[in-house]
Amino acid sequence: MLLCAIAAFALMFAEDRFSRMEDVRAQLSTVVAPIQWLVSVPSDVLTWTSLALSDQRELVEENRQLREQLLTLSHRVQRMANLTAENVRLRELLNAARHDDVPYITAELLALDSDPFTHQMVVDRGRRDGAYIGQPVMDASGLVGQVTAVSAYSSRVLMLADASHALPVQVNRNGLRFIVQGTGRYDALDVLHVPDTADIREGDLLTTSGLAGRFPIGYPVARVFEVKHDPGQPFAQVTARPVAQLERSRHFLLLFPPPPSEPRDDPSLWDESFSVIEPPLPGRDS
Incomplete structure (x- = not known):
C-alpha cells in the first residue's frame, strides 16, 4: 500500500510538472484498451450463444439496426425546438444564414469511471476514428459532455x-x-449568476449557445425545474435537469462541428468614411 501511494503521488507530480505525461497517458490508455475488451468478451460470448440457440436472433439484430436509425434521426430532430424559436426571431430577415448539419460518428459505452466523485466514461472511438479532445458527445436526447482524453x-x-x-x-x-x-449529481445542474429579475421559468429548455466555440449552437442541454427567489439577494437559485439519459445511455454520437470563424483583417472592408484626416504640418497653410 505504501509503495502504491508513493507511486500515485509521483505520477500526479509528474503529470502536473511535465507536459509529456499526457502523451504517456494516451499510450497507456491504448495498452489498456485490449484488456477492457478482453474483460467484456465472456459476457459478449455468453449473450451471443444464448441468442444463437433461440429464434430471436434476427429480431435482436433488427432491433439493433432500428436503435441506430433512431439515434441518427434523433440527432436531426433535436434542434427543431431551437430552430423554431430562432425562426420567430429571424423570419423578417431575408438573408438569414442557414444551419448545416453537423457530421458525426456513433460510439458505444465501454466503461464507467469507478470514482464516485467524478462522472466520466470511456467509449469505443479513438484517434483512429477522428476523435479529439474537446469533441461534443450526445445521446438520443441531448448533450452528454465532451471528450477529455x-x-x-x-x-x-x-x-x-x-x-x-x-x-x-x-x-x-x-x-x-x-x-x-x-x-456531482446525474439529475441536477446549477444555472450560475441568474439575476433575480431575469425572465427564466420552470420548464424552460436550455440549449447550447455556441459562444465558447466548442459546442455547436442549438443542441438541448437541460430543462429548468426549480427557480428560487430570495428577497434581498441579487441572484436567483436556478436548478436544471439534464435532458440526456446520463445514467442509462449506451450509444452516443461524437459530433464534428465546424471550426469557429475568425475575424478577418481585410483592408478592403474599410471605406472612405473611415479615412484618417491628418493635421496640417507647421508652417504650411491648412
Whole structure:
C-alpha cells in the first residue's frame, strides 16, 4: 500500500510538472484498451450463444439496426425546438444564414469511471476514428459532455454532471444566456449568476449557445425545474435537469462541428468614411 501511494503521488507530480505525461497517458490508455475488451468478451460470448440457440436472433439484430436509425434521426430532430424559436426571431430577415448539419460518428459505452466523485466514461472511438479532445458527445436526447482524453482505440468523456464541467447555454424561449455547471449529481445542474429579475421559468429548455466555440449552437442541454427567489439577494437559485439519459445511455454520437470563424483583417472592408484626416504640418497653410 505504501509503495502504491508513493507511486500515485509521483505520477500526479509528474503529470502536473511535465507536459509529456499526457502523451504517456494516451499510450497507456491504448495498452489498456485490449484488456477492457478482453474483460467484456465472456459476457459478449455468453449473450451471443444464448441468442444463437433461440429464434430471436434476427429480431435482436433488427432491433439493433432500428436503435441506430433512431439515434441518427434523433440527432436531426433535436434542434427543431431551437430552430423554431430562432425562426420567430429571424423570419423578417431575408438573408438569414442557414444551419448545416453537423457530421458525426456513433460510439458505444465501454466503461464507467469507478470514482464516485467524478462522472466520466470511456467509449469505443479513438484517434483512429477522428476523435479529439474537446469533441461534443450526445445521446438520443441531448448533450452528454465532451471528450477529455483520446487514445488510439478509445476516448474518455467528461459528462455534464461532473462538478468540474461548465458550458454556456441560452434559454430557448427568449435567448437569455447563462452558464450551466455540474453538481456531482446525474439529475441536477446549477444555472450560475441568474439575476433575480431575469425572465427564466420552470420548464424552460436550455440549449447550447455556441459562444465558447466548442459546442455547436442549438443542441438541448437541460430543462429548468426549480427557480428560487430570495428577497434581498441579487441572484436567483436556478436548478436544471439534464435532458440526456446520463445514467442509462449506451450509444452516443461524437459530433464534428465546424471550426469557429475568425475575424478577418481585410483592408478592403474599410471605406472612405473611415479615412484618417491628418493635421496640417507647421508652417504650411491648412
